[in-house]
Amino acid sequence: MSVSTFQSGVKRGLPVTLSVIPFGALFGAVAIDNGLTIAEAVLMSGTLYAGASQLVGIELFNQNLPAWLVILSIFAVNFRHVLYSAAMVRVVPDWSVAKKAVGFFFMVDPQFAEAVREKEMRGKVGFAWYMGYALIVYTGWMISTVAGASLGNLIGDPKAAGFDVLLPVYFMGMVMGFRKRGNFYPVMLASAIGAIAAFHFVGSPWHVSIGAMTGILLAVILPPARPETEVTEASGEHA
């Protein structure tokens, strides 16, 4: 099978772009509310490019905390990316160091998950395809940040418009895309139980790292399953 093109990456990125737009707008509006300038909000979206940690960061800006504590909190929320970049060793072994240095900057949750699926479907992740996906999502994120920062409270309550279910449903679809894997159900259940327990007993954002480590440890302990490079039934459905 041939390597996917830039255009097909853009096309694959469209659903998640639609899903992140309300959150970019929410971030922009909340940032202005918390005393950031539009330039600061745009700089933050453009250089962190990690929605949850940006919202945590601006919540802490106003609380007279020392800078290092705000930065540590941003790092904690983004810690899951360490697992992504470790797993990418197997996904993009053919990329040059420069391509990795650029590509990994854009590695948000759906970008990573789609790269893994692309690898399983086609055996190779083309840099052009990856950047097509990255640039459409990044563009949507930046435009919606500017819109939210400019329009502010016109956005209103994201819950009233049902936007709060968009990302959980989108991520659920991504999880389902891996359901043909040998150890899918044990890993998924262990992570879910670990995340919910940590959410209650430790609190957010630690439930992400703790839940993920629960599932990963189970995968390490379990006897090796069948080869996991099987193509899933949902191949191509995310287009």
Place this chain on the structure above:
Amino acid sequence: MMDALFDPQTLFIIIAGAVATYLTRVGGYVLMVRMKTIPPRVEAGLNAVPVAVLTTLVAPAFFEGGYEVKLAMVFALVIGLRFPGLIMLISGWALVVAMRYFSIA
């Protein structure tokens, strides 16, 4: 308040936060390439990363959400078994909006 584009302290936190975020996005890779070979159990762990991490972004939303969120996510799950991701996304979103509009949940 808007007399400057950037407040120095805020600018510092944003830049340092960006560096910290970038380090998480390359850090795991840098650690892995230092290993000459990847043991099978480490590989099994790495293969589990997408399902393990993405599940933690879904499960609390389901359990902490109201009945309308739970119903919409189950509905989207069923739709997602047969239809592409975008249809699944719109189905879940439409159901939650409808239930809230009609105050069903």
